[in-house]
Amino acid sequence: MKAAVWYNNRDIRIEEVPLRWPGPREMLVKVISCGICGSDIVEWYRLPRAPLVQGHELGAEVIKVGASVNRFKPGDRVFIAPKVPCGTCSYCREGHFPQCSEVKERLPGGFAEYILVPEVLLEKGTYLLPESISYDQSTFIEPLACVVRSQRLAGLKDGQSVLVLGCGMSGLLQIQLAKRKKCVVVATDIIEKKLAYARSFGADLAIPAVGDVPKRLTDYFHKKADVVMLCSSALSAVEQAWACVDKGGAIAFFAVPGPEKTVTVPVNDFWTKEIRILTSYYCGPPDIQEAMQLLASGAIDVERMITHRLPLEDIVRGFQLVMSGEEAVKVIIKPHAKGENAGS
Numbered sequence: 001m002k003a004a005v006w007y008n009n010r011d012i013r014i015e016e017v018p019l020r021w022p023g024p025r026e027m028l029v030k031v032i033s034c035g036i037c038g039s040d041i042v043e044w045y046r047l048p049r050a051p052l053v054q055g056h057e058l059g060a061e062v063i064k065v066g067a068s069v070n071r072f073k074p075g076d077r078v079f080i081a082p083k084v085p086c087g088t089c090s091y092c093r094e095g096h097f098p099q100c101s102e103v104k105e106r107l108p109g110g111f112a113e114y115i116l117v118p119e120v121l122l123e124k125g126t127y128l129l130p131e132s133i134s135y136d137q138s139t140f141i142e143p144l145a146c147v148v149r150s151q152r153l154a155g156l157k158d159g160q161s162v163l164v165l166g167c168g169m170s171g172l173l174q175i176q177l178a179k180r181k182k183c184v185v186v187a188t189d190i191i192e193k194k195l196a197y198a199r200s201f202g203a204d205l206a207i208p209a210v211g212d213v214p215k216r217l218t219d220y221f222h223k224k225a226d227v228v229m230l231c232s233s234a235l236s237a238v239e240q241a242w243a244c245v246d247k248g249g250a251i252a253f254f255a256v257p258g259p260e261k262t263v264t265v266p267v268n269d270f271w272t273k274e275i276r277i278l279t280s281y282y283c284g285p286p287d288i289q290e291a292m293q294l295l296a297s298g299a300i301d302v303e304r305m306i307t308h309r310l311p312l313e314d315i316v317r318g319f320q321l322v323m324s325g326e327e328a329v330k331v332i333i334k335p336h337a338k339g340e341n342a343g344s
């Protein structure tokens with residue numbers, strides 16, 4: 001079968017890789033849709049495991065199940081989490097699922113025609129897709145679950161004021177989820193098209209990231225933001241986060257600047273203001289369940305975020321689109337489709 005092997009962002013090769021039939025507790029799935037994630041293009045994060053087949057936001061069809069597999073059958077539509085926590089270690093018991101020390105198996109990458117699902121992922125990380133979630137929409141389950149988790153960790157409450165820095169796919173999901181909680185949302189980005197998206201997904205105010213964001217924000221809220229969601233890796237966004245958070249508020253690093261950049265925290269100022277700084281990484285099973293409910297009920301509109309559907313052979317272009325961020329929001333790879341804009 002064909003798989004897109006990632007060496008770095010400029011070197012992704014379609015290679016022929018061997019495929020074997022599933023063992024008794026494994027199953028074979030056909031990848032129908034797989035989203036390119038903002039984290040897939042972060043080289044410092046991905047390069048240590050390269051060359052690898054990326055792709056962890058996927059919807060797939062079950063083709064063949066092992067003799068001991070009862071929960072699934074050929075034809076089932078599924079989402080598979082990229083890795084699953086054990087549920088019993090001290091981290092899992094405290095709800096820190098992404099920190100589970102027992103994670104052994106990762107999902108083979110979804111930028112491939114087929115995936116052989118390992119036993120542990122089949123047992124604990126595979127979810128049947130409800131009728132109301134299409135394959136393309138299923139590529140949002142994992143990113144939305146991460147957003148659900150970040151808002152919970154940040155303690156986001158109904159009716160709060162929220163600043164979302166960066167309106168890529170994650171920022172737009174942050175906006176929609178915060179609006180569901182009746183929050184007032186200000187969003188920033190450097191690209192005007194992303195600001196238009198932000199407005200159309202409910203942002204009360206969407207402003208250029210290059211302007212005087214703290215002033216525009218306080219003019220609008222008449223105070224600073226209760227929660228700041230950093231969905232941009234720009235250092236300037238971090239500075240804006242420091243300047244825009246209210247007393248008693250929280251700043252969540254949903255994206256980070258990268259290891260080559262130094263972030264200076266104004267901790268003395270934040271001390272007296274009781275400002276929390278937190279990070280949010282990946283998601284856990286409860287977040288996935290919640291994200292699936294949100295998508296199944298149509299509460300979060302993801303369809304309008306899909307800007308590109310590309311066949312596997314065009315994956316280099318897909319990565320370029322995500323890296324430039326100019327015209328693409330969500331790019332979905334369709335490994336079995338042919339030609340430009342490969343339908344849904």
Ligand SMILES: [Zn+2]
Pocket residue numbers: 037038039056057142143
């Ligand atoms: Zn992702």
Ligand SMILES: [Zn+2]
Pocket residue numbers: 085086087088089090091092093099100101102
């Ligand atoms: Zn665990």
